[in-house]
Amino acid sequence: MSAEEAARKPLPTPDADTAAFWRGLRDGQLLLQHCVACGNVQYYQQATCRACGREELEHRPASGRGKVHSFSVVHRAPGPAFKADLPYAVLLVELEEGPRMISTYTGGPPDEVTFDMPVELALEKVTDEVTLPRFRNI
Known part of the structure; x- marks a missing residue:
């Protein structure tokens, strides 16, 4: 690794779970996942609700x-x-x-x-x- 590469800060790499979150920030808003099934609100983006395990999640502005x-x-x-x-x-x-x-x-x-x-x-x-x-x- 060159000195120039070492001096460059790492950037996030959006994946299927986090793409909506990073698009939201790019567009000027923090999006949190809300579980439609149980009402849980979670920050760390993932495919299922950490409270109930269901997949009915939607992104809403925080x-x-x-x-x-x-x-x-x-x-x-x-x-x-x-x-x-x-x-x-x-x-x-x-x-x-x-x-x-x-x-x-x-x-x-x-x-x-x-x-x-x-x-x-x-x-x-x-x-x-x-x-x-x-x-x-x-």
Whole structure:
């Protein structure tokens, strides 16, 4: 692997389960899966409901708001591509709709992040096809 390749951040590769999620972000909205059978709301995209095992799932727009359930500030890059971002905060956000999702903090220094801090979705367009979900303080 060349130094140039090592300095390039990996991008998500949508599959059959996650394609709708990534299209939604590209189009400006966070989509969550809702089970028509039992009402469960899930973030991590998959073919079946984690609560009841049924396949009757539909994607619905989420509010994009939540609160920081937990976080960690990264001071040591996991690879060359992330060195310029140091330090940065990795968040576990509890969305208003219930599911939790892992993302990163944007819009301020990582030391301002606190537990239960209210946050909202901040979309980061990386390419014409890939938009990443990040969160900022509200």
